[in-house]
Amino acid sequence: MExxxxxxxxxxxxxxxxxxxxxxxxxxxxxxxxALGGILRQCIHNGFGLHRFGEELTxxxxxxxxxxxxxxxxxxxxxxxTVLDITPDKTITAVNPEDGVFTIKAKAVILAMGCRExxxxxxxxxxxxPAGIYSAGTAQKLVNMKGFMPGRSVVILGSGDIGLIMxxxxxxxxxxxxxxxxxxxxxxxxxxxxxxxxxxxxIPLRLSHTVVRVFGKERLTGVSVARVxxxxxxxxxxxxxxxxxxxxxxxxLIPENELSKSAGIALSGVTGGPEVNQDRQxxxxxxxxxxxxxxxxxxxxxxxxEAETAGKKAAxxxxxxxxxxxxxxxxxxxxxxxxxxxxxxxxxxxxxxxxVGDVFRGACINVYSGGRLIASxxxxxxxxxxxxxxxxxxxxxxxxxxxxxxxxxxx
Amino acid sequence: MAAEGIAYYDAAVIGAGVAGAMxxxxxxxxxxxxCILEKENDVAMGASRANSAIVHAGFDAKEGTLKAKLNVxxxxxxxxxxxxxxxxxxxxxxxxxxxxxxxxxxxEKLLIRGNNNGVRGLRIVEREELRRIEPxxxxxxxxxxxxxxxxxxxxxxxxxxxxxNAMDNGAELLRNFEVTGIEKKDDVFEISSGSKxxxxxxxxxxxxxxxxxxxxxxxxxxxxxHPRRGEYILLDKECGAAxxxxxxxxxTEKGKGILVTPTVDGNLLxxxxxxxxxxxxxxxxxDDGLARVxxxxxxxxxxxxxxxxxxxxxxxxAVGSTGDFIITSPVRGFINAAxxxxxxxxxxxxxxxxxxxxxxxxxxxxxxxxxxxxVRPPMHxxxxxxxxxKNRIIKENPAFGRIVCRCERVTEGEILEAIRRNPGxxxxxxxxxxxxxxxxxxxxxxxxxxxxxxLADELKLPFEAVTxxxxxxxMCVGKTKEGR
Numbered sequence: 001m002e003x004x005x006x007x008x009x010x011x012x013x014x015x016x017x018x019x020x021x022x023x024x025x026x027x028x029x030x031x032x033x034x035a036l037g038g039i040l041r042q043c044i045h046n047g048f049g050l051h052r053f054g055e056e057l058t059x060x061x062x063x064x065x066x067x068x069x070x071x072x073x074x075x076x077x078x079x080x081x082t083v084l085d086i087t088p089d090k091t092i093t094a095v096n097p098e099d100g101v102f103t104i105k106a107k108a109v110i111l112a113m114g115c116r117e118x119x120x121x122x123x124x125x126x127x128x129x130p131a132g133i134y135s136a137g138t139a140q141k142l143v144n145m146k147g148f149m150p151g152r153s154v155v156i157l158g159s160g161d162i163g164l165i166m167x168x169x170x171x172x173x174x175x176x177x178x179x180x181x182x183x184x185x186x187x188x189x190x191x192x193x194x195x196x197x198x199x200x201x202x203i204p205l206r207l208s209h210t211v212v213r214v215f216g217k218e219r220l221t222g223v224s225v226a227r228v229x230x231x232x233x234x235x236x237x238x239x240x241x242x243x244x245x246x247x248x249x250x251x252x253l254i255p256e257n258e259l260s261k262s263a264g265i266a267l268s269g270v271t272g273g274p275e276v277n278q279d280r281q282x283x284x285x286x287x288x289x290x291x292x293x294x295x296x297x298x299x300x301x302x303x304x305x306e307a308e309t310a311g312k313k314a315a316x317x318x319x320x321x322x323x324x325x326x327x328x329x330x331x332x333x334x335x336x337x338x339x340x341x342x343x344x345x346x347x348x349x350x351x352x353x354x355x356v357g358d359v360f361r362g363a364c365i366n367v368y369s370g371g372r373l374i375a376s377x378x379x380x381x382x383x384x385x386x387x388x389x390x391x392x393x394x395x396x397x398x399x400x401x402x403x404x405x406x407x408x409x410x411x
Numbered sequence: 412m413a414a415e416g417i418a419y420y421d422a423a424v425i426g427a428g429v430a431g432a433m434x435x436x437x438x439x440x441x442x443x444x445x446c447i448l449e450k451e452n453d454v455a456m457g458a459s460r461a462n463s464a465i466v467h468a469g470f471d472a473k474e475g476t477l478k479a480k481l482n483v484x485x486x487x488x489x490x491x492x493x494x495x496x497x498x499x500x501x502x503x504x505x506x507x508x509x510x511x512x513x514x515x516x517x518x519e520k521l522l523i524r525g526n527n528n529g530v531r532g533l534r535i536v537e538r539e540e541l542r543r544i545e546p547x548x549x550x551x552x553x554x555x556x557x558x559x560x561x562x563x564x565x566x567x568x569x570x571x572x573x574x575x576n577a578m579d580n581g582a583e584l585l586r587n588f589e590v591t592g593i594e595k596k597d598d599v600f601e602i603s604s605g606s607k608x609x610x611x612x613x614x615x616x617x618x619x620x621x622x623x624x625x626x627x628x629x630x631x632x633x634x635x636x637h638p639r640r641g642e643y644i645l646l647d648k649e650c651g652a653a654x655x656x657x658x659x660x661x662x663t664e665k666g667k668g669i670l671v672t673p674t675v676d677g678n679l680l681x682x683x684x685x686x687x688x689x690x691x692x693x694x695x696x697x698d699d700g701l702a703r704v705x706x707x708x709x710x711x712x713x714x715x716x717x718x719x720x721x722x723x724x725x726x727x728x729a730v731g732s733t734g735d736f737i738i739t740s741p742v743r744g745f746i747n748a749a750x751x752x753x754x755x756x757x758x759x760x761x762x763x764x765x766x767x768x769x770x771x772x773x774x775x776x777x778x779x780x781x782x783x784x785x786v787r788p789p790m791h792x793x794x795x796x797x798x799x800x801k802n803r804i805i806k807e808n809p810a811f812g813r814i815v816c817r818c819e820r821v822t823e824g825e826i827l828e829a830i831r832r833n834p835g836x837x838x839x840x841x842x843x844x845x846x847x848x849x850x851x852x853x854x855x856x857x858x859x860x861x862x863x864x865x866l867a868d869e870l871k872l873p874f875e876a877v878t879x880x881x882x883x884x885x886m887c888v889g890k891t892k893e894g895r
Binding site: 032095096100101122124127128129130134137138141142143145148152214218219254 | 644645692694696697698700701720721724801802805806809810811812813814817820852853854855856857859860864874878879882883884886887890891893
């Protein structure tokens with residue numbers, strides 16, 4: 001088969017449509033769930049598609065725009081199908097109830113498996129292990145897709161976007177959200193979500209606070225929260241007990257790259273996703289990656305854009321187009337945590353996406369090539385919760401060497 | 412004979428931990444009507460679900476003690492038992508490492524003790540060999556006691572399999588049966604749990620932390636049990652190769668010292684702490700305890716990547732007041748299997764035999780059943796099958812082609828099996844312990860709603876009645892749109 005796309009969420013569908021439009025026909029989307037749409041199926045709130053479609057869509061509406069195209073174009077897809085393995089030579093092993101365990105040899109592969117939530121265990125919060133502790137996304141699935149309430153009085157740890165969305169969602173369903181605690185001195189979510197999901201409902205956001213202990217034998221009965229110091233260590237004496245029956249965790253998303261590892265793809269230690277070039281091609285030729293499996297996005301609009309690049313470039317790879325007229329590595333100063341792509345191998349206009357490691361005001365992003373400033377962009381405020389982009393014009397891309405991304409700002 | 416209307420059994424085993432489970436299985440070889448009384452919603456809910464998962468070689472316990480005798484014997488029996496019960500078992504060997512000459516003299520004493528206990532193959536390995544057989548070991552370790560018979564096993568898998576095998580051979584499991592009273596009437600014991608009552612001729616008290624309370628019900632107050640907390644940190648399967656052997660620190664008065672070990676499922680397990688407690692229900696972890704586990708295990712193997720932690724948990728060992736296992740019979744037909752702390756898991760097959768012999772000595776006639784089957788097909792049969800076999804199974808039952816837990820690759824077929832097979836899972840944690848669904852990196856984030864649905868369907872429960880681990884541990888509190 002020419003192209004296999006792993007994952008039928010927004011990234012996978014958008015990549016598939018782009019590849020189809022670039023001429024690929026012998027292709028297939030493999031989706032583990034019972035329907036296309038990915039995690040958008042449970043995101044029933046609005047706010048999707050502002051950038052891309054200029055309208056406020058719900059998650060399922062946004063997903064439907066792509067699902068419709070996939071179906072109208074007749075792009076084949078297999079549901080209820082889990083990929084078990086990808087080899088470096090692009091042999092894919094998968095399983096489903098109808099076909100059993102089967103393999104497909106692909107000319108090109110697009111990885112679009114998304115990400116998972118960091119669970120409680122990874123935080124090592126002391127205390128008991130009662131029912132009532134969920135990651136925010138699991139709670140979202142229970143409420144929005146199953147129609148059940150995980151609890152009635154809620155503390156949320158972490159102010160990632162899903163946590164913020166769920167603070168509002170639980171409130172609308174009649175639960176009392178007592179606090180959202182955030183370990184960092186700033187929120188990890190979008191500014192608009194802080195306004196619309198917390199402030200509009202008078203839900204307190206407690207920055208520099210964490211949950212230090214969990215109580216309850218069978219069902220959660222309460223948590224102890226404490227202020228943390230500048231090293232994120234709980235300050236003794238600041239503990240406060242909050243009675244609640246539910247603790248939701250929104251403490252980070254992790255690109256799901258177990259399959260990428262089996263394919264021998266180099267992963268970035270910062271993003272947790274594959275290292276890619278401007279085409280979103282990984283270190284294994286012919287394997288591309290896009291969406292949250294590559295790096296965690298805030299807005300699905302950018303996922304779609306990235307996936308189109310991957311789909312189009314995978315199509316070019318399949319026909320045998322190999323453009324390589326540069327070999328540039330993108331480096332950052334640490335204030336800028338990472339860039340995607342991490343490499344540029346072709347002189348074309350490249351949108352470089354990046355995230356910063358802290359909140360900065362009066363920021364100026366400078367890009368240097370061989371010590372020479374080639375691009376610069378000013379931003380009144382940058383924050384870890386908001387992905388940024390800077391465009392590098394093709395004529396400024398050197399043949400080889402480094403592009404250095406630096407953030408100049410007051411903290 | 413028993414009073415009318417009360418179910419009568421030849422033998423009642425109180426407690427479905429590993430000691431009770433193995434004893435019930437041993438007794439199920441004979442022509443006896445058996446019941447297992449468990450106060451929780453599932454088996455292996457006490458120390459048997461949260462311990463080091465080690466089959467100790469047997470060099471720790473003092474010569475002449477029951478602990479020493481039954482540990483060495485149990486450890487020798489374990490690989491056969493594991494094979495019969497289809498339980499994963501790996502003879503990976505163990506190491507007790509010494510950091511200085513004082514510790515060297517301690518492990519030399521252990522070597523002598525182990526030899527006296529009859530442990531085979533013990534020897535001291537010096538720095539160079541130690542580094543070769545355990546590549547990530549600390550530079551500071553000068554030598555180690557090597558026990559080639561040390562092994563690893565999954566304790567709750569073993570317990571569930573032993574109960575399941577006993578049930579396949581006719582035993583009954585009565586869950587949520589917390590024994591509240593025992594009354595001896597002639598040669599029969601009437602055992603009640605609130606208003607529920609059963610009677611039995613033989614009673615095995617394997618009630619773990621509460622074995623003292625149960626013994627007192629027949630007037631035996633010769634011992635007491637107190638809980639000793641042990642905290643553990645479990646790491647991702649990516650880290651399972653960080654240790655080859657089970658690596659112990661040199662023991663102290665308080666226990667065998669903190670260890671690092673691979674598990675049979677490929678994870679890395681570190682712990683336990685050892686803190687004497689009073690509350691028999693307090694299974695909470697502590698900041699201090701978890702910090703100690705990290706610090707002390709990192710001294711043995713400096714490269715343990717704690718950033719890859721999957722979960723942390725706490726077990727309460729049932730420590731007896733005599734210092735040894737308390738396997739006694741205060742009244743004919745009533746046998747205590749109490750104070751079964753470490754090396755209780757290792758000793759459990761031998762404990763079961765020991766108890767059977769006591770019953771024979773007391774004059775109970777035990778007649779072997781002709782149809783007894785010691786074999787229980789493994790729960791992990793599908794996962795271990797080759798592709799051809801998998802496809803045959805999927806064709807027969809498509810549920811095996813639907814993966815529910817993506818991290819541990821558990822299929823719907825396996826989850827259904829866990830609910831349907833003896834002793835069937837009744838809650839989310841029960842499914843997890845039987846199938847590993849939810850034990851992986853996402854800790855059930857993706858699969859738990861689906862598992863709740865399957866449980867509700869299979870057990871014919873409303874979705875909101877599904878629990879995490881029985882009792883009031885409800886996963887959901889009601890439907891949406893119900894208001895407050």
